[in-house]
Amino acid sequence: MNGSDRGLSRRAFVRSAVAIGGASALSACLQREATEDVPQATLSPEELPDRQHAWNEFLGTDDDGNVRPPEHHLLLGLEYVGDGPADAADERERLETAFRTLERAYKRGNEGLAFTMAYGPAYFDRFDADLAGVDLPDPTSLTPLDDPELDEYDALLQVASDYGHVTLSVEEALTGELDELNGIEVDGTFDGIFEVSDRRTGFIGRGLPADNQSGVHGIPDGDPVPDDAPMFMGFKSGFKQNQASEDRVTIDEGPFAGGTTIHLSKIQLHLHQWYEQDSRGQRVSKMFSPNHNAENLVEGAGHNLGDASRVTEVGGSAAEDARNEGTVGHAQKAARAREDGEPIILRRDFDSTDDDTAATHFLSLQRSIDDFVKTREAMTGTDLDAPVFNSGILQYISVTNRANYLVPPRELRSLPAPGPSAE
Template identity: 55%
Template sequence: MTDSRGIPRRSFLRSAVAIGGAAAFSACLGREEVDVPTGPDDLSSFPKRQHAWNDVLPTDDHGNVVAPRHRVLLYLNYTQRGQPTEKDRTTIETALEGVEHAYERSGNGLLLTMSYSPAYFDRFDGGLPESVDLQRPEALAPFENPELDTPDAVVHIASNHAQVVLGTEEALKGNQSTLNGVDQPDASLTDVFKVVDRRTGFVGDGLPAENADDAEGIPADKVPEDAPLFMGFKSGFKKNQASEDRVTIQSGPFTGGTTQHISKLRLNLNQWYNQDDRWQREAKMFCPYHAENDVIEGAGDNLGDSSKIDDCQPTDETAREMGVVGHSQKSARARDDDDSPLILRRDFDSTDGGTASLHFLALQRGITDFVDTREAMNGTDVTEQSAVGQRNNNGILQYIRTERRGNFLVPPRSLRALPPAQPTGDAQEVTHESS
């Protein structure tokens, strides 16, 4: 859909989210005709898990969760020295509840989490309990040298509607006295935090192709029109994702929480689209078996609820015989004793700074689970016994560069406002995904 100014509506909305601010929010209200229900007056029915999104997100015909299209990440530093005060905790919780009253909890409404870094917890004596595996971020491959993110907190805002993420952001910054017809409290995150970084993005069929013109590192005319991500293929298959149960902390004072890793990956897809043919792209993203047997149609919707990696040869055999291994093929090796994947991906593409990138956001019970998954993705063991290079023909490693890494704890909802490192409250064990 194009308006009278010749600007595709969805491109405009993506640009508005990237720009941010009150003017962008106002412009979205005028261009995005949606009616989002307000949230409830009583929030006590909300799940204990901040990350319990799947129960209010739609699924496709195969049962795969359909991710919210628009995203904002706000990186925050606590402005006070030492341990947080109860007054500041009340301010944060009041601000968060304000936007939850304004928008219903859903993909078309608002979904959000608030998480905290190891640096935040350094202010407390004794550190985090042993039940929380929250390592400091570090480089996770011999060929990467990322900047390490150490802000105190990150808020992840998600919705199918640009005006919802922008309105939420402006309200949390104290710039909106009324949101979706609901009066906002006299409390904001910026009463307590300073915003030190802002990252934005999008995911969903057609959005990458519509927005590729704005980004360096990608041939705009080559991105498939139906692709949900810049690299042209579907991801987030149900059977290739950990469940919300699998990524939830099961014991200790942070029961019901999870850990979160956020990487910023810069994409260079000129060779991917201009030199690699379809066979090579399928082989490197999935596995050579899929490319040889025409398993994938288009972006991969025909695959159903799985990338069907079990049909591929073992990774080491593929490397020796074909000289190339697939990204999904390698990643699938990182599983637990019950054959479950270790991480739940909620990543999204971006054109922040005018470059094509991916904000790789993963949830897992402990950061070690992400490290193990990344080690499998690196394929270092494969390179030692085949002609596969450290990056060349080694999945998609040659097309991405890790610019930033950060690790965070997403506490249960009851502890989301400036949590202590050793809570003594009544956080209860959560055992069901809908809890």
């Protein structure tokens, strides 16, 4: 990563380093980022919330109170190296020691580290006993438009930080390549427990997609992604009022109470028509609703909308717009999947240029996978009388991978048994 990187902005360079991974990428990243600004933990591991997914109170917010996700993300698909069920006490202890090392090395949040450890159906299939209290189905194709690869990793580690070198350092420490992590001695690794079988990276934040769009497959030439956009499609998402709360997505009973579930999709983006043929008005209509376009509600990427997309306020009926306008918005369709007026999934998705291809890693948290399925069915909108090319953003995305995971509470995050109370 020398020579060809000289023309890159710092943010684009760091994104590239995170995507490449390894010791050389970490070294290059450390030279570009201010490592002295990364604080160690201010809370002991014992003082942290029992919910692994309780990130929001530790993350920054924008002027409208919307949670600001960490800029850099790393997803590691993990395979358990043992032949049978993971039931060795010493393995659990070593893995928990590794996670507590991370929690001591970095302050929780944007300026340090946020992470979750989750387990897939393949992991629990190793046990004779059934998974208790949680329905964790194998992933399936959910729309007639997709034929995705169905991931079968035993576990998923999600790592996030505003600093790219933090995500890389965590990976290197867990795989036994670092002896010290932000001034803390590394104690515990994945060695002999997990092997990394898949590695995905990404980013989110105002200006990051624009910084990383050039020469990427799926995005037309000419750098069309707006400078103020936090994602490749040019619009803001993750509005506070359009997200489920962490309480709503938390499993509230059974042995895994305090946990949640993850649905993870990898979505390839096809944005040539989006930017080269569709007008600005068409993009607003397809992302939000025809009324958003007609009333000129969206300025730039939509930061002016505040803490809500306003789709439930002004979006109107998705069925009527599909029938009368021939167009229905993505947000307009998704808003139909609510209970008591509230969203039922919490999105923590981010964009990616892995393999120099524009993609989105759609990562959602929900109390049950069925909540995601309901939301995805609403987003697809096969019940609506609108052609695919005017039905939200369907024609601009292809789902290439799907996976489901259980995120246990922190006390069970290290090689959980399927029925913890029986231990």
